[in-house]
Amino acid sequence: MLNCWEAALGAAVSIPVFLFVAAPYIRRYVAGGRCARIIIACRDIAKAEAAASEIRAETGNQQVIVKKLDLADTKSIREFAEKFLAEEKELHILINNAGVMLCPYSKTADGFEMHLGVNHLGHFLLTFLLLERLKQSAPARIVNVSSLAHHGGRIRFHDLQGTKVTANALHPGSVYSELVRHSSVMSWLWKIFSFFLKTPSEGAQTSIYCAVAEELDSVTGQYFSDCQPAYVSPRGRDDETAKKLWSVSCELLGIQWD
Ligand SMILES: NC(=O)c1ccc[n+]([C@@H]2O[C@H](COP(=O)([O-])OP(=O)(O)OC[C@H]3O[C@@H](n4cnc5c(N)ncnc54)[C@H](OP(=O)(O)O)[C@@H]3O)[C@@H](O)[C@H]2O)c1
Numbered sequence: 001m002l003n004c005w006e007a008a009l010g011a012a013v014s015i016p017v018f019l020f021v022a023a024p025y026i027r028r029y030v031a032g033g034r035c036a037r038i039i040i041a042c043r044d045i046a047k048a049e050a051a052a053s054e055i056r057a058e059t060g061n062q063q064v065i066v067k068k069l070d071l072a073d074t075k076s077i078r079e080f081a082e083k084f085l086a087e088e089k090e091l092h093i094l095i096n097n098a099g100v101m102l103c104p105y106s107k108t109a110d111g112f113e114m115h116l117g118v119n120h121l122g123h124f125l126l127t128f129l130l131l132e133r134l135k136q137s138a139p140a141r142i143v144n145v146s147s148l149a150h151h152g153g154r155i156r157f158h159d160l161q162g163t164k165v166t167a168n169a170l171h172p173g174s175v176y177s178e179l180v181r182h183s184s185v186m187s188w189l190w191k192i193f194s195f196f197l198k199t200p201s202e203g204a205q206t207s208i209y210c211a212v213a214e215e216l217d218s219v220t221g222q223y224f225s226d227c228q229p230a231y232v233s234p235r236g237r238d239d240e241t242a243k244k245l246w247s248v249s250c251e252l253l254g255i256q257w258d
């Protein structure tokens with residue numbers, strides 16, 4: 001799959017930082033004659049543009065494009081998907097990376113609690129809307145940046161069975177990013193222990209690994225950490241819970257996906 005990089009490499013969302021650090025890797029592929037078209041989907045266009053221009057400058061790849069996407073608003077997700085599908089013929093890699101942590105109680109535009117709405121439902125809807133395009137573009141990959149093992153492995157094999165679309169989840173490690181911004185205690189701890197935390201560049205490695213490693217061509221439904229398969233807690237592997245989460249998600253979003 002890696003030799004069709006002239007086609008769209010769709011990154012659903014990425015922290016600007018993530019794509020910035022992905023630059024050396026992108027450069028390698030560009031240098032190898034492979035040109036990835038990358039869509040950075042972000043809620044903050046200015047922040048994303050700053051990161052995108054850094055990537056363009058460093059890699060010489062002009063195909064790094066910023067699009068507006070607010071995962072806390074299903075209208076924005078649908079608009080993004082609609083435009084994406086109209087403009088991009090192929091999608092090979094979808095990286096579901098955005099997330100919030102410990103943010104004060106608030107609701108998304110649709111009235112979902114913010115963590116549930118952004119971290120789960122937003123990506124769930126986006127993936128649903130883009131899935132056909134991934135299937136058409138197969139081989140293709142879905143990469144879910146998750147967190148601890150029990151959040152990983154929301155896996156529904158049958159969805160992708162018979163397709164050449166894989167879906168894997170990962171834990172990036174403890175990364176010195178902006179994730180803890182809503183908690184002063186965590187921000188303070190993160191600062192003190194920053195030396196022991198991964199840099200954003202290091203934190204991006206497992207995502208990149210899941211996105212492009214050739215040995216993962218036919219690996220699906222796995223959970224990774226430090227670029228290796230990792231343990232998923234029994235709760236994360238529980239089929240009943242997964243099924244329930246799936247149907248509740250569909251209900252909340254008013255979609256039919258089975
Ligand atoms: N850092 C860690 O130690 C750690 C550990 C385990 C898992 N993770 C996971 O890694 C992923 C990346 O997090 P990070 O550590 O890089 O944190 P981060 O620096 O806070 O990045 C999170 C990104 O998500 C974006 N985002 C938040 N809400 C959004 C929305 N409604 N619509 C669109 N984008 C939105 C943010 O956009 P803005 O830039 O506009 O704020 C930001 O770019 C998350 O899924 C997180 O759960 C991180």
Ligand SMILES: *[C@@H]1O[C@H](CO)[C@@H](O)[C@H](O)[C@H]1NC(C)=O
Binds near residue numbers: 168
């Ligand atoms: C990845 O996330 C999407 C959207 O929530 C979900 O449909 C899919 O089952 C997830 N796959 C894995 C392996 O986590």
